[in-house]
Amino acid sequence: MVLLKFFDSRKVLIAFSVGAVLCLTVAVFGPARVSVIAFPAIGLFASIMWPVLVSLALNSVSEYHGPFAGILSTGIMGGAVVPVVIGRIGDHFGLRAGLMFLYLTFGCVLSVGFWAKPIIMNATVRLKNAPALQPVL
Numbered sequence: 167m168v169l170l171k172f173f174d175s176r177k178v179l180i181a182f183s184v185g186a187v188l189c190l191t192v193a194v195f196g197p198a199r200v201s202v203i204a205f206p207a208i209g210l211f212a213s214i215m216w217p218v219l220v221s222l223a224l225n226s227v228s229e230y231h232g233p234f235a236g237i238l239s240t241g242i243m244g245g246a247v248v249p250v251v252i253g254r255i256g257d258h259f260g261l262r263a264g265l266m267f268l269y270l271t272f273g274c275v276l277s278v279g280f281w282a283k284p285i286i287m288n289a290t291v292r293l294k295n296a297p298a299l300q301p302v303l
Contacts, residue, residue: 170218172290173290174287174288174290176284177279180276183272183276184276186272187272190265190272193207194265215275219275220235223278225282226283248267251264252264252265252267255267
């Protein structure tokens with residue numbers, strides 16, 4: 167929440183999505199000692215994704231918020247389905263291949279950071295006093 171006071175929500179979503187993808191890469195392909203830290207770090211990066219994703223997506227449409235919220239809420243189902251998909255892929259091709267499915271899910275979240283066009287930008291705090299813009303006559 168503190169980061170959203172200083173940065174645009176799209177930039178925060180993009181940064182945390184990229185952070186999750188990088189940690190996933192390190193966790194899956196790195197040594198075991200690094201994976202012990204990288205897997206929990208994925209959870210840290212993923213923890214901001216859902217709240218920012220929902221607010222950013224709802225703020226990008228001007229009408230039909232109810233049906234759109236329902237569509238977004240079906241994303242909660244992903245929390246139940248994705249582990250099963252990872253397990254099934256892991257049973258057939260190995261756990262490393264199963265975890266690669268997460269690239270697809272994080273990629274979808276990352277794409278929202280690029281295509282979302284918020285109607286109202288989140289209020290941010292400026293650290294420097296910017297000069298006031300003079301009207302052009």
